Amino acid sequence: MMRHGNPTWLLIGTLPFALSACSSLAPLTGERFTLEGELPADFALKAQAHYDVANNCNGRSQARSFESDFQSTPQQYRFNIPVSYRDGLCAMRLGRVGLFIHGRYGDKDWQRTYDNGGLTLVETLPPGAPSFGADGTVTKQAECTWLFQLSKAHSRQGQISKLLNCKGAGAYLVADELPGKTVRLDFQMTGEERPYMRGYWIKTPSGWKPCTGRWGTQFEELCTEPPQFRTFQMNGQECTVYPNCTE
Structure with a gap:
């Protein structure tokens, strides 16, 4: 499920936080694997590793975050994520890794x-899932696309807003094979931008035109036959087509 957010708090490195009765400042000294790859310009990534208690310790699940901040050019990221570690008397073992792929399309x-992805730990790989190669690496590629619409926010009605859609942003991994391995997950922008809602915009030789219909609202509406079009705001200009603004 796609979500919106203003992640101004992204930091490079690790940010421990705990839901545990054990210490939240436990050192990460156990087995690890590497999550690495490439991000497009104006992207950031947060990997949130979730851990379960693996012994009879009186503790609870914990989570630790690994983050790469926005850059204006393509960047490489690399996180060394523990597969297991000890927190006092608690033996903690990795259960899953959630991914939050952040993108920005303007300076506001x-x-x-952002969109979501994740690394799922399993006992056996499902059919068709890639496995680690002889070099200890598994490689996957996520393809991301911008989806545009007219903003639903009252203060920005009639302006273009976008959602991020990333396909293939994750992998299945065999838990017992993970220590010492490398998971390479590259992200790339692919294809042209398209409307978030089908049937609400019509593509013309000059660009996409938003429809209005029987209601005449501030938002795009389902196209009628024959179609009726409305204007919208972009970069302080009144526009009739996206992304060219004027026909």
């Missing part, structure tokens, strides 16, 4: 959004 706080 509201011009940021």
Whole structure:
């Protein structure tokens, strides 16, 4: 599920936080694997590793975050994520890794959004899932696309806003094979931008035109036959087509 957010708090490194009765400042000294890859310009990534208690310790699940901040050019990221570690008397073992892929399409706080992905730990790989090669690496590629719409926010009605859609942003991994291995997950922008809602915009030789219909609202509406079009705001201009603004 796609979500919106203003992740102004992204930091490179690790940020421990705990839901545990054990210490939240436990050192990460156990077995690890590497999550690495490439991010497009104006992207950031947060990997949130979730851990379960693996012994009879009186503790609870914990989570630790690994983050790469926005850069204006493509960047390489690399996280060394523990597979297991000890927190006092608690033996903690990795259960899953959630991924938050952040993208920005402008310089305003509201011009940021994100999509989700994840690394799922399993006992055996499902059919068709790639396995680690002889070099100890598994490689996957996520393809991301911008989806545009007219903003639903009252203060930005009639302006273009975007959502991020990333396909293939994750992998199945055999838990017992993970220590010492490398998971390479590259992200790339692919294809042209398209409307978030089908049937609400019509593509013309000059670009996409938003429809209005029987209601005449501030938002795009389902196209009628024959179609009726409305204007919208982009970069302080009144526009009739996206992304060219004028026909």
